[in-house]
Amino acid sequence: MSEVEIRRSTRRKRTVRAYREGDKTIVLVPAHLTRAQEAEHVRDLVARLDRRERRRAPSDDALVQRAHELSARWLGGRAVPTSVRWVTNQNSRWGSCTSVDGSIRLSHRLQGMPEDVVDYVLLHELAHLIEANHSKRFWALLSDFPHAERAKGFLEGVVWQQR
Incomplete structure (x- = not known):
């Protein structure tokens, strides 16, 4: 699994977003989320990115x-x-x-x-x-x-x- 960097923002209110930057996954989350909520979002978004990449680059x-x-x-x-x-x-x-x-x-x-x-x-x-x-x-x-x-x-x- 690639490195995951979590960026919390007080300006971000509701949306959680993830994208790949080279070998690193960047996850943008609102600062008010609990660590458990953050972990759940990270897991779901990384899995979604992985699925999308597998579709884009078939084996x-x-x-x-x-x-x-x-x-x-x-x-x-x-x-x-x-x-x-x-x-x-x-x-x-x-x-x-x-x-x-x-x-x-x-x-x-x-x-x-x-x-x-x-x-x-x-x-x-x-x-x-x-x-x-x-x-x-x-x-x-x-x-x-x-x-x-x-x-x-x-x-x-x-x-x-x-x-």
């Missing part, structure tokens, strides 16, 4: 499961990755695929992005297990995915914003 196992679901639905189950995992060393690509061994890597920068965007990148890499290049046949594999254009636009906007 590698969850990525593998999602890859199989996407392959079955959009690629007729033809793309079968041997591994799918998050990586922190991809800062210029959203994902990559090694078709020789069937491994797929997604950039950690996708974590927290809309599910359709992550699905698109994952589906894009899955399609590379069938077609290694960006040929017409490759793009035809992705043509039925309804969120492709919106996802590409979203990712282009992220890149543009980072300039």
Whole structure:
């Protein structure tokens, strides 16, 4: 569990708030709360933040499961990755695929992005297990995915914003 810093405030009257600042959890509480009330709020809010972060960053196992679901639905189950995992060393690509061994890597920068965007990148890499290049046949594999254009636009906007 990460470090929890509690900040009591006489100006704060009713609301209790928590957020993450790096590896630390900051909890803002009204000064009038008892220690027992404070402890209860801290426990509940930290648990809520943990759940939210798990939803934002599915585990590698969850990525593998999602890859199989996407392959079955959009690629007729033809793309079968041997591994799918998050990586922190991809800062210029959203994902990559090694078709020789069937491994797929997604950039950690996708974590927290809309599910359709992550699905698109994952589906894009899955399609590379069938077609290694960006040929017409490759793009035809992705043509039925309804969120492709919106996802590409979203990712282009992220890149543009980072300039």
